[in-house]
Amino acid sequence: MKLYTRWQNSAGERVRIALNLKGLDYDYVSVGSLGAQAYAAINPQGLMPALELDGQVFTQSVAILDLLEMRFPGYPLLPADPTRRALSIAFGAVIASEMHALTVNRVRKYLAGHGIDEGGVTQWVQHWQSEGFMALETLLARRERAWAYCYGEAPGWADLHLAPQVAAARRLGVALEQFPLVVAIVERCESLPAFIAARPEAQPDFPKSAG
Numbered sequence: 001m002k003l004y005t006r007w008q009n010s011a012g013e014r015v016r017i018a019l020n021l022k023g024l025d026y027d028y029v030s031v032g033s034l035g036a037q038a039y040a041a042i043n044p045q046g047l048m049p050a051l052e053l054d055g056q057v058f059t060q061s062v063a064i065l066d067l068l069e070m071r072f073p074g075y076p077l078l079p080a081d082p083t084r085r086a087l088s089i090a091f092g093a094v095i096a097s098e099m100h101a102l103t104v105n106r107v108r109k110y111l112a113g114h115g116i117d118e119g120g121v122t123q124w125v126q127h128w129q130s131e132g133f134m135a136l137e138t139l140l141a142r143r144e145r146a147w148a149y150c151y152g153e154a155p156g157w158a159d160l161h162l163a164p165q166v167a168a169a170r171r172l173g174v175a176l177e178q179f180p181l182v183v184a185i186v187e188r189c190e191s192l193p194a195f196i197a198a199r200p201e202a203q204p205d206f207p208k209s210a211g
């Protein structure tokens with residue numbers, strides 16, 4: 001199994017956490033070392049991550065997570081209970097489809113290249129991130145039980161979306177004090193080997209200058 005990613009790739013970090021939780025070995029392929037043209041031949045969107053399994057390339061982190069869940073059910077990322085399963089998937093979608101998609105680097109670059117000044121770009125990011133975290137905090141407050149992780153006593157689908165998003169929000173200067181449930185769960189995740197090994201600074205292509 002090959003994972004095409006880069007140290008700072010929060011969609012890829014979701015997959016790295018899933019692979020670690022499931023105890024699966026994989027070859028880390030640094031997209032930076034391949035070059036844009038070579039990577040476009042692998043993933044036509046040019047986005048990271050991509051996973052190669054059994055000679056087939058899979059793109060889009062959520063599809064990759066679903067594939068891993070179906071092929072390697074050993075450590076389940078999703079609860080068996082249909083209600084909690086749907087809640088977990090919806091929680092992840094708030095992050096992957098709304099928060100991340102609207103604030104990712106290429107969107108920020110596009111805005112900056114179309115007459116939006118730095119303050120405007122920051123406002124854009126803060127708006128979509130804060131709105132998303134507000135919804136996530138409410139979803140957590142509404143749970144039938146205050147589990148240690150988002151939807152259970154072990155980390156799973158929702159948590160592996162949440163931890164990289166919180167790390168990105170910290171980098172982008174989003175205030176997180178108003179989201180205590182989010183912060184408490186992420187702090188718990190951040191002490192686990194599966195999450196620590198997936199962090200940017202633990203990746204082989206992490207630049208010394210970024211440390």
Ligand SMILES: N[C@@H](CCC(=O)N[C@@H](CS)C(=O)NCC(=O)O)C(=O)O
Nearest residue numbers: 009010011047048049060061062106
């Ligand atoms: N929806 C995609 C998002 C992938 C994505 O946007 N990845 C970013 C990094 S987190 C990327 O590849 N950025 C490179 C670029 O925009 O050129 C997924 O979940 O896999």
